[in-house]
Amino acid sequence: MFPVRPAPHPHSVGIETRQALIAAATEVFLAQGFRAARVKDITDRAGARLSAINYHFGGKEGLYLAVLQHHAEIAVTRTPLPEFDAGQPLETRFRAFVRTMVFRMVDPANPSRIGSLMVREAINPTPALEVMFERFSRPQSEALFGLMREHFGPDASYDLLARASLSVVGQIMVYVALKPLVLKLRPDFYTRTDGLDELAEQVAIFSWAGLYALLQVEASRHES
Missing domain, CATH: 1.10.357.10 (Tetracycline Repressor, domain 2)
Incomplete structure (x- = not known):
């Protein structure tokens, strides 16, 4: 299963970290695929702690699904x-x-x-x-x-x-x-x-x- 935790309130401090993780994970998943991607590469790129992935997404699987859903929503809204x-x-x-x-x-x-x-x-x-x-x-x-x-x-x-x-x-x-x-x-x-x-x-x-x-x-x- 790919559980995803709810997005934090738009005015919370964590929203910027969540967005940075999605942006960083997008590039890493595109370059390496889900299985080969390393969470440390993602957090280093995002300037976040390793624990941030579990906090915002419940783990690597949740982050991956959040990335897919994020880009799908952009596509559906834009086109x-x-x-x-x-x-x-x-x-x-x-x-x-x-x-x-x-x-x-x-x-x-x-x-x-x-x-x-x-x-x-x-x-x-x-x-x-x-x-x-x-x-x-x-x-x-x-x-x-x-x-x-x-x-x-x-x-x-x-x-x-x-x-x-x-x-x-x-x-x-x-x-x-x-x-x-x-x-x-x-x-x-x-x-x-x-x-x-x-x-x-x-x-x-x-x-x-x-x-x-x-x-x-x-x-x-x-x-x-």
Whole structure:
């Protein structure tokens, strides 16, 4: 389990220490992962005592989950899932979803590091993965699954919806998980002012064409 102690009152002396520990732990967990990270490296970086981690978070596990939740909250607040007016075309809504995910997960100017943190967690999972999936990933998945179900129809199988959804998200997450390789192929991508807009447009166009092709394949299977 990953217990997290409640955050101290905003006006208490300990709030600055808590924030410093989260900031320091973010960098250490990103560089080393949860298991290899040493709490002393975190407290040294934060300028805090070792006992501060137990006091504020109940231990290393609690600190790790607090870091994940902190960055997830920033991402959700800064780039909320889009809300739509009734009657908006499916393609318009799909494009808006893709754009939100690109800016939520890839934007180097976004103070949230949730994309990189979740990639590390997925590669070498801890019990925190289940918590973060329910609180952060599931709402995104349900939104995308809803769009896919509308595209393929109410009788579409779960497997089809999952494959289609993962194909869309995979095009975005490669820019998070394989950043060093992206830089080899596109050295200026993360510093270009139009890089994210271009990526969102590319993923939307590429995916939309693929989704329609897949819809035709599924229709042919049912006819045969």
